[in-house]
Amino acid sequence: MSEALTSAPAKRKLSTKPHSVADRVFYGLARAAAYGAIVLVALILVFLLIRSVPTFAQQGIGFIGGSTWNGSIDPPVLQIGPMLWGSILIAICGVLLAVPMSIATAYFIEFMASKRIAAVATVIVDLLAAIPSIVIGLWGMLVFTPVAAHWASLLNKGLGWFPVFASSTKSYLGTPFIAGWIVAVMIVPIITSVAREIFSQMDRDIINAALALGGSKATSFFGVILPTASGGIVGGVLLGMGRALGETVAIYYVLNLSFDINWVDVLENRGGSIASVILSKFGEATTQEISALMAAGLALFTITLLVNWVAAWIVNLAQPWRR
């Protein structure tokens, strides 16, 4: 007995800190990578800021608010107001169209469909999320645009007295309405997967309690499921909105870019999108125009970063089981 005690291993110092060199290297690498991610975002902001300083100095506040783009005069007037608002308008259209579709799909997958159908639907929705935007753009331009233009003309005929659906151009190709649909197709999978995740992790007891108290499925949906999941769904919607704001090629093909600002007339064939204007002007841009496009990119990145940051924060808050 005493012999066993004397041959016990020497006492080790207990510590939560890494004590060998190899461990320090291991944790150091991980820390370096994490800081690298932070630095990367900072670098993107810094470089865009450096390149856009000449534009901000020359154009002043009019860069954000004004609606003229003329690079051939001296000094050039380069303003992106209509593009900035156009991006926001399209994102709003897209979100308004996508939210009912996504919540319905998530509800269908989680609460209505049989297990096998739900599994298949989940895979399909995930696959839709992975379809590259250029493929959606190709489909949008060649297949969907004529269909959506037809819907737009019907909307205009039926509801044209309402300001939003009025149209003075009577040409429905290249409208923010179509761009909104395209964006909706791209963000439906994002919102659906977030909403589905929230629905699936929800405490089933409170839903069953609502049903046991005599509520119908509808009352349990509107009275229990939606209020409980609303935080996460709002986060998912904001995530989709961030994607919608930054969408580039797909909108480039279906939208008629115009520096004549279009406030709410989604059925008129003039609209704006920062990401698409960068793509369309970049090819034959002058030095000053490139600086202005960098500034536009900076404005876009700032907005999407803010939207996504808030979204990530809300989604994390609404999913305590992930922490």
Added chain:
Amino acid sequence: MTDMRVSLDPGNLPQLPRPATEPWKAKNPTRTVKVVAASVIPVLLTVSLALLFQIDYAIAAILVFLPLQIISSVWVGRNLYGKKGQADALLVVFTIFFSAFVGVLLTSVVWSVVSQGLKAMSWQFISQNNIYITPTTSLEYGGVGAAILGSGLIVGLATLVTVPLGLLVAVYLTETRSKLRNTVRTLVQAMSGLPSVVAGLFIYSSLILVFRLGYGGWLGSAALLPLMLPTVARVAEEALRLVPQDLRNGAYALGAPAYRAFLQVTLPAARSGLITAVILGVARVIGETAPLLLTVNSANGTSADMTQPLASLPTYIFSYIHNVNDTSVQRAWGAALMVLILVAVLFTAARLVSRDKTAKKRK
């Protein structure tokens, strides 16, 4: 039933006879007929009305079909379940209407790409390059071979750099107890919303303008890095999180230093999830167009020189999409089908890998 106080001791509970018929399994033919009728009659009625009066399909769907469907479902719901059935019927009608709409949009995208793309597909379309090909050249010549090679090289280099980086970020988020973890996690999630064109602008404004470089394939890989990193880091984090803490503690208790515990215990346990992370990251960037247009440009010939402009699938689609010639549009569809096939293959691979994991778990 004179004494209502029944003891709750399980042994003393009165044994009730099991009902001979199982009521939940009973079939109610009237109910089935009513539900089927409520779902079929509005469709038939709408189709016949639309054909009879030449109503536009969009108007017919919204102004004829939907109201008819709502009326019939609410009526049947009320008839079968009373007042509660009305609201349920509405919920069901709207859920199915919207989900079906998503399904229709999706099918339309996939079907148009597959049906149009197949017309361009042939062995030489997959293997040849784009030299001497004009928008009017017959589809028997030229193809996306060079573009597939270029896309593979650009995405491959991006993957080589991004995967270790993303994995290390995931390690930082799961294996350390740093206070900055939540900040890093939120930032990585926010980064997933980085507009792809901004990623291209970033490389253009930093590497290309600062070092006066020409367009080149490796610059495209650099532009894809910030787009790929969030996907890899997040999926890898989920995978590492699923490894039970007991496994790590076991390794520590045996005296393993943290890096060996990670490399020999955590990493193998999370292997399939980590492979999924890589695959999803590749799928995320394989179709990115805008960053490549700003950093790689495009080329026609077959080349593996990463310092020169390279052909790639997205820029191939981009260059042919605008032309009005039929053959040119066919080429765009064909290349789109190639991209879609690559994405589908990657996705199937990811699912097979993760299914493998669950199969092992059940054992």
